[in-house]
Amino acid sequence: MARAATTSDVFNAVAEPCRRELLAALRGGEVPVAELVQRMRLPQPQVSKHLGVLRQVDLVRCRSVGRQRLYRLNAPALRPIHAWVSEFEAMWNARLDRLDDYVTQLSNTTTEPGTDTRRNDR
Amino acid sequence: MARAATTSDVFNAVAEPCRRELLAALRGGEVPVAELVQRMRLPQPQVSKHLGVLRQVDLVRCRSVGRQRLYRLNAPALRPIHAWVSEFEAMWNARLDRLDDYVTQLSNTTTEPGTDTRRNDR
DNA sequence: TTGACATATTCCACTATCGGTATATGTTGT
DNA sequence: ACAACATATACCGATAGTGGAATATGTCAA
Structure with a gap:
């Protein structure tokens, strides 16, 4: 067992710099994935995966608007x-x-x- | 590259539950390794290794007293x-x-x- | 229904980390 | 010098996390 699972522990979720940056990017309010991809200068799948982790520990939530997905922080x-x-x-x-x-x-x-x-x- | 190296990032160092527990154990003041081993109910090498990581990110410091090593928190x-x-x-x-x-x-x-x-x- | 678009998921290869065991380093006492 | 003790390090096998590329899911528009 290496570490408490990233997906279940907030400390681990936040240990990843990219994910911290993501959270910071969400401080302003709701942001669609595409914009996060732009800001982060990261391939879209990575962003989605990181968001997935953050979602699992309930650090972010999202709602669908059309084909977009608006993410917001759950401070x-x-x-x-x-x-x-x-x-x-x-x-x-x-x-x-x-x-x-x-x-x-x-x-x-x-x-x-x-x-x-x-x-x-x- | 998986994550920013544990040994260089405070966030990562703290992501490990055992290490958090170690830090907590040091809140009272200086503690020798042997006592930490007892409290943590972990094999001595593990404890030493975790302490090593915490040392590298400067979360703990230690001094030698005889053959013992007293660790203290660097809050x-x-x-x-x-x-x-x-x-x-x-x-x-x-x-x-x-x-x-x-x-x-x-x-x-x-x-x-x-x-x-x-x-x-x- | 078909195609463009937005996002999520899967698959793969690589590496870092962890736990365990054995061993090395260093210190004290005899 | 040697043995007992305290702690650190090296080695190993297993595994989870990451990035990358390809692909799946779902939604809108014509």
Whole structure:
């Protein structure tokens, strides 16, 4: 098993740069596939496939208008991600890292176990 | 090319459930690998490998103490993710989705192009 | 009904990632 | 110097994800 299935996990769906770009492109409102293809400079099948993934995790929804398909963002589906990162937000807002750095300097820090590059991080 | 390399993209690094769990386990402060192995109930090599990935994207850092290695979270590395999701936050906070639903109902919505399941989303 | 158009799906080959096992590296204590 | 310990890395087999090209589905217009 390699990773939680892309099609079932929002985190995975968003891990793909193209799909993030797609979501960004949908921030303005409904957009037909053809326009997405243009903006993304990607072959149409790829776009459709990416949209398919986003649909499966409910990050986007679409409706048919004539032969076109208008996609729109379903922002609330991003909440799990936001919630998850937010739990860590305090840790960089509260400047706890300063204490962290202190601890770091106490003993000589080895950031990269193999290659011992910088000794003073951040 | 399948996806942006796990080792170079924070989004990808975090896409793995085990790695998210690892990060969560480090929220309390520095933790030696052995303890992580215990908590995760995963073979030690897996844990080390996951830690390796997290290290490469600078989500965690570590220092050596005797033969142990103490890992700690580098929370600021999560900022890109937080920043990205936050750009969408307004869209679910502002109840714009209500308007969205309205648009949805105007024409019969087809959420799943192939399998036409529910017609009324959310 | 036929053809143009818009989009989705299938098939294929390639690569990256993951889990598992074995082994290497490095450190402490004797 | 050697053994025990802690952790990292290398190797392997399996598999899922991606891009690309071809094709299927569905809709409109004549």
